[in-house]
Amino acid sequence: MRKLISAFLLLTLTVLLSGCGYNTIQQKDEAVNAAWSQVLNVYKRRADLVPNLVATVKGYASHEERVLTEVTEARSRVGSINVNANDPNSLAQFQAAQAQLQSAIGRLLVVSENYPQLKADQNFLQLQAQLEGTENRITVERQRYIQTVQDYNTYIRQFPTNITAKMFGYKPKPNFTVENEAQISNAPTVDFSTPPPVNTAPAPAAPAPGAPQALPPATSPQPSTQPNPAPTTPTTTPGPQTQG
Secondary structure, three states, X not given: OHHHHHHHHHHHHHHHXXXXXXXXXXXXXXXXXXXXXXXXXXXXXXXXXXXXXXXXXXXXXXXXXXHHHHHHHHHHHHHHOOOOOOOHHHHHHHHHHHXXXXXXXXXXXXXXXXXXXXXXXXXXXHXXXXXXXXXXXXXXXXXXXXXXXXXXXXXXHOOOHHHHHHHXXXXXXXXXXXXXXXXXXXXXXXXXXXXXOOOOOOOOOOOOOOOOOOOOOOOOOOOOXXXXXXXXXXXXXXXXXXXX
8 A cells, every 4th residue: 555655656746847847957957968068079179189280380380489389388278177067167267268279279370371381281281171170160069058058047947947946956057158159259260272362552542622633744746747738839920011
């Protein structure tokens, strides 16, 4: 009899929890964790490309030590952070470190434009293509994570699921900031496949209204090419003759 009562209570509790959205909260929480794992994977992929990029650029531009050091130090800071996505301060620190690394890589690629031999190096071109693909994946996975967190936070704030979330300790999760997202979307890109534009001389400015107009240069008269008319001989009329 007790087993029957226990089974009935368990079934009733399951139905109540399902009706209050407990299962959906669990599913959305797991979706957030999965999306965060993908964000970490693409960030790690970018960090893994940095040592080869620095070594390749250093082979052609060893005196660009300042930029190379910035990239190396930025990568080191990223690797030293033990991020907790549920802690707003930890997530903000993680965002700042990733933004610094992205900016340092962008400056290194811009400096690389000054070295034609480096731009023609096959290893460098492959690394640049891999970095470009990784940056695109970072943008995609960040957007997916942002949307997943927004969906989760919206759901646990609604009634009656907000009561269930509070009972079982589900709290709103921090998200990437709008300012940082704009910076990621406007990441610097360098395309080595097209030559730089040729500088052209600016067109002369139009004269201001009322300003005196410049006169065209004077030209000397050109000699006529038509033949001169032949001189005419004057004709005389004979006068009257006198008889002797």
